Amino acid sequence: MKVIDVKDLVKYYGKNKALDSISLNVNQGDFYGFVGPNGAGKSTLIKVLLNFIFKKSGQADVFGMDSQKNSVDIKRITSYVPSDVRYYPNYNCYDLCKLTLELNGLKDDGYLEHIIKELNIDPKKKFSELSLGNRK
Structure with missing residues (x-):
């Protein structure tokens, strides 16, 4: 079963192309890590998969569900820990x-x-x- 299925994904920030026709398949049980320099698109890809930001074109499916159309269902069964954790700092x-x-x-x-x-x-x-x- 494909857990992540990405085909020809494109994302721009203004005129800057952050994702350039990315394609990726991750099957159940596989382990992947995104490695690259700052600005390579690692966080951008994850944010598109979780529908935190919108893609320009291409297809991004998570557990067989379209990442934009089924974002609520995807968020119910996934977790995301950003590198910069910002909660309510004065809460205990x-x-x-x-x-x-x-x-x-x-x-x-x-x-x-x-x-x-x-x-x-x-x-x-x-x-x-x-x-x-x-x-x-």
Whole structure:
């Protein structure tokens, strides 16, 4: 099964071509990493796949679904951690995690306390005081 199926994907930022007819197939069970210099299009490709930005042309499917037409369904079954994590810096860890669960329609059921304990995080610590890895 193709998890990602990209054909002739093109994306411009103004006059700058960020993606130039990219084609890529990732099958279930495959592991891929995007490697390249700044401006190569790594983040742009991921953002197109998740419909955070729009492509100029081409096709981008995730789990057999069109990335633009089915973006809500795709976001329900995928996760994305940006390199620059910006949440509410004055929230403490517990409140921010609880808000994230609620916004995603999930119930706590003790999971939040389990994660905080596993990561050895002070639940009263401000989110902005966490290391980059813990913020992600």
